[in-house]
Amino acid sequence: MTGPTTASLREVGPAARGTRPDEVVIAVSPAFADFFTRTIVDVPHAEVLRQVMAGVEEQGVTSRLIRVWDTADLAAIAHTGAKLSGSGICVGLLSRGTTMIHQKDLARLSNLELFPQSPLLDAAVFRGIGANAAQYAKGESPEPVPTRNDQMARPRWQAKAALLHLKEFDRIRAGVKPVEVVLESAPSLAG
Amino acid sequence: MTTTLGPADYPLSVRRPDLLRTPTGTPLSDVTMAAVVAGDITNEDLRVSPETLQMQGEISDAVGRRQLAENMRRAAELTAVPDEEVLAIYNALRPRASSRQRLTEIAERLESVHAAPLCAALVRESAEVYEARDLLAPEGE
Amino acid sequence: MTSTLPSSGAAAGPRTSKRTEMLESRPVNLDGFVEEWPEKGLVAMESDFDPAPSIRVENGVIVELDGRPRAEFDFMDTFIADHAIDVDVAERANAVPSDEIARMLVNPTVGRGEVLDLTRGLTPAKLLDVVKLMNVVEIMMAMQKMRARRMPANQAHSTSARDNPIQVAADAAEGALRGFAELETTLGVLRYAPLVAIGLQIGAQAGRGGVITQCALEEATELDLGMRGITGYAETISVYGTESVFVDGDDTPWSKAFLASAYASRGIKMRFTSGTGSEVQMGNAEGRSMLYLEIRCILMAKGAGVQGLQNGSISCIGVPGAVPGGIRAVAAENLVCNMLDLECAAGNDQSFSHSAMRRTSRLMPQMLPGQDLVCSGFSAVPNSDNMFAGSNLDVEDYDDWNTVQRDLQVDGGLRHVRSEEILAVRNRAARALQAVFAELDLPRITDDEVEAATYADSSADYPLREVLEDLKGAQSVMDRGVTGLDLVKILERTGFSDIAENYLQVLRQRVSGDLLQTSAILDADFVPQAAINDANDYAGPGTGYRLTGERWAELKRLRHVTSAENPEEEVS
Incomplete structure (x- = not known):
């Protein structure tokens, strides 16, 4: 058996505007699969990306990965990705797992779907998010991905979420443009 | 008395x-x-x-x-100020929602139409602070 | 790994003791705890990165505040300097050593007014410097003297996971009967608001005349419902301690101050909301401690001329709750609210811990000394129905709360009520709402629903409503401009004269403006009780609010108490 893998995102150049109308951009935050390797509830970032990409692909749509460097604001990340996306649709991801589906013609502070409760996002939800993003890209109107609510998420996770957010802020590179990245998974050294 | x-x-x-x-x-x-x-x-x-x-x-x-x-x-x-106008003034006082000119107009209207000098003063004061803190509406809006 | 190391069966890693396994499984270990990071503001109240107090006044204008010259003021500094701090006493007050002010706060022979004469001139850093000297017992001592109203009170949430207006009405009626002075609701589906707000108001007046209600919504709709007389107060007017977070919330101190005047101009009671942890949670604490930033919020509220504030971390409680000394800081923020002579709706209103012991200890600093509103949302519905995302207390805690009041002889604003009385008001609230819906041609409330409301615990105990029909009805209530007065008339002509009369009495308060004064609530005789006619006069043992006489006799009652006269029976 192989152990868990850590994602590594290799930069391949500046993120360009996509030309294919059948692509969804997946935009990740500065510390995603970099300083951080897992979401707030330990879903490996490699797994997050694989699930979102698989969700997109199962709808017959392609995905393209970018990293946004100059902000850790999810709406800004997702909106930046949407403007670079051939279809205008983007899935934005923060390191802790908070996710948003955005569309380029919406106001920055608006969105198509927001998943604010990062502790409740598991592999199945990430796959559903990818599938929904792809359906928006095809011009369809999918049912929003069902989300759960948990009143006890606050006492357990609120402070850690704040801490992760502060760390994410620390990795911002002001003035650096978004870059295109590819996922390279390697077996983890941790056993 | x-x-x-x-x-x-x-x-x-x-x-x-x-x-x-x-x-x-x-x-x-x-x-x-x-x-x-x-x-x-x-x-x-x-x-x-x-x-x-x-x-x-x-x-x-x-x-x-x-x-x-x-x-x-x-x-x-x-x-004396109608409900809709009260809400409109509130929205105009939000950050980067109004030009200095617009805030001045609101203050003048409060004074001349509604005899509301204290509210007018609050609006004028906001214009001063918003200008200093770059919270007026961007040019052209 | 070698086979000679101790092993704990299936689990990998070093073997642990049964004791450790037991402790690991305790609910408290489901709570989250983090280390401090003061540089980023992830620290409760003791940070080297907070400014030192300073003030300089020239020609009646504050030209330096906490080490910052006027030219460098952000908008919070400007608003606080120009509106909150009383310039005439500022230099004198800030020159008094902090330990002297802290001792005045706990010394019962120093009156509340004497303390206020200093605190009205203090800067944010000076206020922080004072409360930093105080441990949690001293903070409670000070709260007992400094809270504005003499008699403490309590507030509840009445919401429904299905936004069911009949449930909200029945639970509001029960909550009112149990003693809450204020009831608030909010929605899952916002368009349900008019029906749920009507349910809340009618339920409240069916339970105990004079309880005031509010519906937490975005500002415009909230104000609209208030102006129609469907709700009676407002409190979800958020303010923040840094300029950047304030702007992110699309407001400024001036927009909020204007809103405060707007509410008062319609005769509607209003308070602001703030709390420790909100700024660091949003990543913009500017390197200041949570309490320092909260003190700026409290001063901002004071400067706006709003009568009170809901604080005590509120929806950010998980943040101070996770750092060392965080719950002491939350108590200190309530105290500063009291020290600035504002009504304090003191928190204890959001899910806080998995541990029953921690939930209780978190509420002691407000419950024992008393607050204007000890909870700003005890959940009068099961937490699963709480649309404010769950409270620190819910209906499961009613009997525990009543017992703690009796054990410690402390008035937390509630009382035990016998089951048949509760069933009666729940039934009456549901029937009144049934009549109102029928008269307004809203989707019918069936007798089955009334029956369910009488005996229910949670939303799962009610027949399902036709949601789309209800939403159409809700819209028609707004379109037709239905007002509180219309509801009074309907109640009067459909045989609910007592509820109609109670409701009219509440509406009459808007004419008098009496509820606009600090800490005002309505007693059962519709007499406004504010920090004027019921001002806190604590001056040491034997003074101030004491739980005695009829009220104490009432709080001695519990669900099961063995009769002294005949130990084979119970009294309740």
């Missing part, structure tokens, strides 16, 4: 009901179920009058609550 109200007059509804009238001039003592059923009371009657807010402001001042008293006096001015 008028005397300044103080804590002994509070609550006005119990201690000084004689002083209380609705904005339409109905004494509070006439706001009864019988009057409601007879259709003599409208929703407009169930609002506070500027005079009452001034009286409450006097009481606030008398117990050492300067800022609360100031708010009562601004509120007295706003009783």
Whole structure:
């Protein structure tokens, strides 16, 4: 058996505007699969990306990965990705797992779907998010991905979420443009 | 002859009901179920009058609550401003929502149309601060 | 790994003891705890990165505040300097050593007014410097003297996971009967608001005349419902301690101050909301401690002339709750609210811990000394129905709360009520709402629903409503401009004269403006009780609010108490 893998995102150049109308951009935050390797509830970032990409692909749509460097604001990340996306649709991801589906013609502070409760996002939800993003890209109107609510998420996770957010802020590179990245998974050294 | 109200007059509804009238001039003592059923009371009657807010402001001042008293006096001015305009002014005071010119116009209108100098002063003050803190609407908006 | 190391069966890693396994499984270990990071503001109240107090006044204007010259003021500094701090006493007050002010706060022979004469001139850093000297017992001592109203009170949430207006009405009626002075609701589906707000108001007046209600919504709709007389107060007017977070919330101190005047101009009671942790949670604490930033919020509220503030971390409680000394800081923020002579709706209103012991200890600093509103949302519905995302207390805690009041002889604003009385008001609230819906041609409330409301615990115990029909009805309530007065008339002519009369009495308060004064609530005789006619006069043992006489006799009652006269029976 192989152990868990850590994602590594290799930069391949500046993120360009996509030309294919059948692509969804997946935009990740500065510390995603970099300083951080897992979401707030330990879903490996490699797994997050694989699930979102698989969700997109199962709808017959392609995905393209970018990293946004100059902000850790999810709406800004997702909106930046949407403007670079051939279809205008983007899935934005923060390191802790908070996710948003955005569309380029919406106001920055608006969105198509927001998943604010990062502790409740598991592999199945990430796959559903990818599938929904792809359906928006095809011009369809999918049912929003069902989300759960948990009143006890606050006492357990609120402070850690704040801490992760502060760390994410620390990795911002002001003035650096978004870059295109590819996922390279390697077996983890941790056993 | 008028005397300044103080804590002994509070609550006005119990201690000084004689002083209380609705904005339409109905004494509070006439706001009864019988009057409601007879259709003599409208929703407009169930609002506070500027005079009452001034009286409450006097009481606030008398117990050492300067800022609360100031708010009562601004509120007295706003009783005359229609609901939609109140909400529009509030929205105009949001960050980067208004140019300096627009805020000045609002202040002037508050003063000249609504006789609301205290509210006008608050709006003018906001324009000063917003300019210093780069919170006016971007040019051209 | 070698086979000679101790092993704990299936689990990998070093073997642990049964004791450790037991402790690991305790609910408290489901709570989250983090280390401090003061540089980023992830620290409760003791940070080297907070400014030192300073003030300089020239020609009646504050030209330096906490080490910052006027030219460098952000908008919070400007608003606080120009509106909140009383310039005439500022230099004198800030010159008094902090330990002297802290001792005045706990010394019962120093009156509340004497303390206020200093605190009205203090800067944010000076206020922080004072409360930093105080441990949690001293903070409670000070709260007992400094809270504005003499008699403490309590507030509840009445919401429904299905936004069911009949449930909200029945639970509001029960909550009112149990003693809450204020009831608030909010929605899952916002368009349900008019029906749920009507349910809340009618339920409240069916339970105990004079309880005031509010519906937490965005500002415009909240103000609209208030102006129609469907709700009676407002409190979800958020303010923040840094300029950047304030702007992110699309407001400024001036927009909020204007809103405060707007509410007062319609005779509607209002308070602001703030709390420790909100700024660091949003990543913009500017390197200041949570309490320092909260003190700026409290001063901002004071400067706006709003009568009170809901604080005590509120929806950010998980943040101070996770750092060392965080719950002490939350108590200190309530105290500063009291020290600035504002009504304090003191928190204890959001899910806080998995541990029953921690939930209780978190509420002691407000419950024992008393607050204007000890909870700013005890959940009067099961937490699963709480649309404010769950409270620190819910209906499961009613009997515990009543027992703690009896044990410690402390008035937390509630009382035990016998089951048949509760069933009666729940039934009456539901029937009144049934009549109102029928008269307004809203989707019918069936007798089955009334029956369910009488005996229910949670939303799962009610027949399902036709949601789309209800939403159409809700819209028609707004379109037709239905007012509180219309509801009074309907109640009067459909045989609910007592509820109609109670409701009319509440509406009459808008004419008098009495509820606009600090800490005002309505007692059962519709007499406004504010920090004027019921001002806190604590001056040491034997003074101030004491739980005695009829009220104490009432709080001695519990669900099961063995009769002294006949130990084979119970009294309740």
